[in-house]
Every structure is written in structure tokens, then in C-alpha cells.
Amino acid sequence: MNYTEAGREKQWCAIQTRYQHEQLTNQILDNKGFETFFPTFARIRQWKDRKKKIWEALFPGYLFVADIAERRVQVVTTPGVCSIVCFANLPALIPNHEIESIRRAVSSAYPVEPHAYMKRGDRVRVKEGPLSGIEGVLIRKGSSTRLILSIEMLGRAAAVEIDSGCVERISPEAAMRDQTIGLSANLHAQIASY
Numbered sequence: 386m387n388y389t390e391a392g393r394e395k396q397w398c399a400i401q402t403r404y405q406h407e408q409l410t411n412q413i414l415d416n417k418g419f420e421t422f423f424p425t426f427a428r429i430r431q432w433k434d435r436k437k438k439i440w441e442a443l444f445p446g447y448l449f450v451a452d453i454a455e456r457r458v459q460v461v462t463t464p465g466v467c468s469i470v471c472f473a474n475l476p477a478l479i480p481n482h483e484i485e486s487i488r489r490a491v492s493s494a495y496p497v498e499p500h501a502y503m504k505r506g507d508r509v510r511v512k513e514g515p516l517s518g519i520e521g522v523l524i525r526k527g528s529s530t531r532l533i534l535s536i537e538m539l540g541r542a543a544a545v546e547i548d549s550g551c552v553e554r555i556s557p558e559a560a561m562r563d564q565t566i567g568l569s570a571n572l573h574a575q576i577a578s579y
Contacts, residue, residue: 395420395451397479399470400460407442410465417459420451422484424491426498443491443499449484509552516547523552 402410411423424443429436442448453460453469453476460469470477490497504523509532511519521532530549 394481396454396476397422397449397451397481397484398453398476399447399479400450401467401470402446402448402465403467404446406465407446407448410463411448413463413465414448414450414460417463419453419456419460422449422451422488424449424487424497426491426496428498443487443497445499449479508555510555511547511551512553513551514548516545516551520555521545523549 411421414421425440426443507523509523524531532547
């Protein structure tokens with residue numbers, strides 16, 4: 386658990402930074418006495434003549450700062466800071482368990498990399514493997530991820546267990562467009578059969 390000297394949990398906030406200024410901004414905030422968290426991951430970059438391991442921001446354009454309530458002006462006037470992520474003009478607090486989960490993941494021996502944010506109920510498309518191209522709704526059941534495939538006309542569905550890294554979220558606009566195209570094609574097929 387993350388606790389301050391007074392015994393209460395730290396209040397973490399996200400700071401939006403200028404493009405590729407996360408590390409510099411992190412150093413400046415650290416020098417000002419703020420507790421920061423700048424998660425990174427290793428990536429192998431390939432050039433024509435060599436390969437090199439480089440460290441990149443896990444959340445490009447963002448870093449995390451604890452307990453900024455009375456020092457907001459010091460944060461927003463820091464070079465490289467665009468803004469504090471806020472809701473209703475108050476810094477949006479990030480639950481400590483989310484920060485701790487990310488901290489543990491990046492400090493573990495397991496490879497960590499950015500991934501598109503997906504939540505239960507998102508419409509997704511499988512992008513690789515034997516189910517490539519199939520669309521459905523993403524759900525989680527216990528520790529597994531499942532793709533719900535439905536036959537809407539029958540009001541029936543089936544679930545298939547799938548690696549969440551194999552799917553990509555379909556934007557609501559694309560899903561709506563695909564449905565419209567599908568309905569249009571279905572209508573044309575029905576008209577043609579008469």
C-alpha cells in the first residue's frame with residue numbers, strides 16, 4: 386500500500402506532458418520535490434546496421450504525480466507540463482491499486498508493453514490467428530477473456546476463449562457503419578431473391 390507520513394493513502398494524479406517530454410518533465414518535477422511515477426518499457430529498435438534496446442513511455446504523453454493538492458500551480462508551471470487531468474476542475478484521482486499494479490508489472494521480469502484500452506462490452510475484431518476477422522463483444526470471466534459471437538436475428542450467442550492481445554477495438558462509428566453495410570447487403574440479397 387502507498388501511504389504518506391500522516392498514514393493516509395497517496396493521492397495520485399495524471400499529468401499530461403508535451404510530446405516526448407515525459408522523462409524530462411518527470412526529472413524536473415522530481416527535482417521540485419514531487420513524488421512521481423513514470424512507467425517505461427523496453428523495446429528493441431532495429432536500424433539498418435544495428436539493434437538497440439531503448440526505454441519508452443508506457444503511457445505516451447502522461448506521467449503520474451502524488452499529492453499535488455496545494456501545489457497545483459507548481460505542477461502546471463513546470464516546463465513540459467500541458468495540464469493536470471481533471472474532472473470538474475479538480476485533479477482526477479487515480480486509485481492507488483491501479484498505480485501499484487502498474488508499478489509491480491513494470492518492475493517484474495515479465496515483458497510489459499502498451500495495449501489499446503478495452504473494457505468489458507467493447508465491440509472488437511480478432512486481428513490474428515484462426516479467428517482473424519471475426520467480430521464480437523469482449524467479456525471477462527474469471528481470469529480469461531472471452532469473445533461473444535452472436536446471431537442477432539435468433540437472439541442467441543456463443544462464447545469463445547481468446548487471448549485479449551489478439552483483438553482490436555472497433556470504434557462505435559466503424560461498428561455502426563459495418564452494421565449498416567451488412568443490413569444494406571442483406572436487404573439487397575433479399576430483394577434479389579424475389
